[in-house]
């Protein structure tokens with residue numbers, strides 16, 4: 001990662017990022033404040049998508065029906081201080097983590113939100129690991145400082161040890177819980193005071209010359225001031241100072257302390273993204289890297305959302321632009337099918353509303369309505385046959401067989417299943433022997449959601465049943481070896497919706513044995529979409 005002052009200004013001012021957190025840490029609240037300061041909404045309370053972990057299945061189905069909302073919350077663009085922020089939403093529910101992983105392929109940086117009382121929680125750690133795989137720069141926001149929270153050093157130590165990343169404090173909290181009054185801004189030598197009376201009021205900032213500034217004592221009670229001075233002295237001795245390059249390389253995270261609900265610390269965080277956050281980065285493709293400033297337009301689909309309007313079967317493909325300046329009506333080549341697409345009605349996501357995009361630049365996310373041509377991993381270019389790499393598909397952790405309760409509808413079921421497979425909502429495997437399908441998902445809730453959607457959108461009542469298999473692995477290798485292997489293992493083999501070969505089993509032992517007996521075959525738990 002690098003900051004590139006030489007980029008064209010329109011590209012250089014873009015910041016495309018996601019927020020990662022454990023449910024309940026305050027992602028929704030923080031998002032809302034971002035939108036508020038970005039002028040995208042007028043008052044807090046307008047972002048309806050709540051932390052998904054608290055949703056019950058019926059909540060989820062209702063949300064599915066109100067898809068317009070969840071779609072516009074999938075990517076949000078707003079301007080802040082001369083910069084264009086593209087915030088890509090990561091679904092919080094662990095059942096939908098595959099979606100989340102893919103979302104992280106579309107961003108250049110991430111904000112990690114942690115709860116000051118809880119520290120690094122399980123979901124945060126998982127998402128952090130995905131960011132690390134991509135060396136994404138991470139900014140940390142320690143939220144809920146208005147509540148009783150852990151000792152500041154303890155929080156920082158936990159992040160350093162748990163996530164193996166250096167932490168550089170950008171601000172230092174003063175007091176805690178009821179006594180929390182604000183932060184000392186270590187990057188700017190400023191005192192930021194929280195307004196407890198009005199949650200939507202932005203903090204008062206007082207410029208100082210340093211911790212010895214006599215002005216401090218006018219605002220900070222003596223005891224807290226003494227503690228602040230001690231702690232900051234210790235922090236400066238023990239903790240690394242903020243280093244922009246180390247941050248961009250993913251080795252160091254700056255941390256801000258604040259309270260999203262009290263609008264405290266949010267602007268400082270936004271300024272951090274603006275100043276230090278990377279502009280759109282080059283993207284890897286099979287043959288070469290695509291630089292954002294290349295004049296011709298290219299991009300890749302990282303998410304597909306189908307049936308936003310059940311009557312029309314339309315879908316929106318979310319495309320991250322990798323290069324160029326896109327204008328509405330630009331003709332793009334759909335690399336997989338080699339067909340031309342006139343992108344006449346692309347959508348930009350401006351907070352709560354979908355808006356037609358007249359133009360977009362490298363780094364932006366646009367939505368392209370389509371009838372199913374666009375799939376996850378697809379490339380759109382001005383002609384070059386690019387294949388973007390690094391968009392993963394994971395082996396499902398739960399497998400069930402599915403059948404239509406009305407056998408007359410079995411044919412239509414295949415079509416419905418293929419659609420969900422293309423959307424990335426499930427893996428669908430067609431066994432080589434016998435009829436029927438095996439569906440694989442990452443979380444159990446997805447079976448229920450799928451059953452409801454197949455019935456709602458296709459009118460096909462279905463039943464999911466225990467499958468004899470529990471694991472799936474993609475099989476690759478030299479063609480003759482794969483064929484030889486297939487001919488004697490038919491009972492364990494299936495094809496996914498792309499026609500790729502998959503080995504199904506219920507024993508890890510089987511997988512180990514095949515890897516031992518067939519060293520020229522690869523059994524893989526992930527495959528690149530395309």
Ligand code: GDP
Nearest residue numbers: 023024025026027028029051144259260261262
């Ligand atoms: P998400 O699940 O990460 O999206 O979390 P939410 O933004 O929905 O917040 C979870 C809960 O924490 C909600 O009840 C919020 O009102 C509350 N919350 C968010 N930020 C703060 C904060 O700064 N202080 C306190 N005390 N509560 C907060």
